[in-house]
Amino acid sequence: MAENSMIRVPENRSRIPAPLERIVRGVMRRIAVHGKVTHGLNLRLGRGSSINSLHGLIVGDNVSLGQRSVIEVDGTIGDYCLIGRGVQIVGRADHDTDQVGMPMAFSTWVGDRENIPLDSVQIGRDVWIGGGVIVLGGVQIGDGAIIGAGAVVTKDVESYGIAVGNPARVVKHRFNSAEERESHSAALRGRTG
Known part of the structure; x- marks a missing residue:
């Protein structure tokens, strides 16, 4: 396992010219981030992506969200997460489905009630979510x-x-041993930026 000081982070992977990158990314964040969302440094958003939370979502540092992806939940997304194109992270209980005599389109909506556990997603650090x-x-x-x-x-x-799959199930693990996984976790805890 490489030591923390040996990990090389690319200077700039963006296609946006360096002098304009800060401005363009700031505009993209203002367009795409809504509601009760707080985010850390270097949130990177692909074209057509959006993030919204009605009760509260905390997004960590160095998170990338691919083109046309939608996040509409409460919860947390940890540092260094990569979220691919066309990803949907959404609630399960956005409309009440058991109000007798009430069409679901007019039933109690997630924004009209207190949050419940089904409204929240917790995503750890260094997670890669494919397209x-x-x-x-x-x-x-x-x-x-x-x-x-x-x-x-x-x-x-x-x-x-x-x-992988539908429904997703774990088919294997990153790294060969629990010691390697713990070493990786410790290196991430020690990283800044």
Whole structure:
């Protein structure tokens, strides 16, 4: 395992010219981030992506959200997360489905009530969510997990698990041992920026 000081971070991966990058990214954040969302440094948003939370979402540092992705939940997204194109992270209980005699379109909406556990998603640090993934509310994705493209996450995914399919299930793990996983976690805790 490489020591923390040996990890090389690219200077700039952006296609936006360096002199304009700060301005363009700031404008993109103002257009795409709504509601009760707070975010850390270096939030990178692809074209057509949006983030919204009615009760509160905290997004960490160095998070990237791919083009046309939508996040509409409460909860947390940890530092260094990569979220691919066309990803949807959405609640499961946005409309009340058991009000007798009331069409769902007019039933109690998530914004008209207090938050419940099904409104929230907890995503750990250093998580990679592949393109086209759907993550439903009420789940936790542990640190270092990878969610394969097109998966539908309906249950928790353990730290460093690699989950694929519909419904998503863990098929293997990152790193060869618990010691390597802990060493990686310790290196992430020690990183700044």
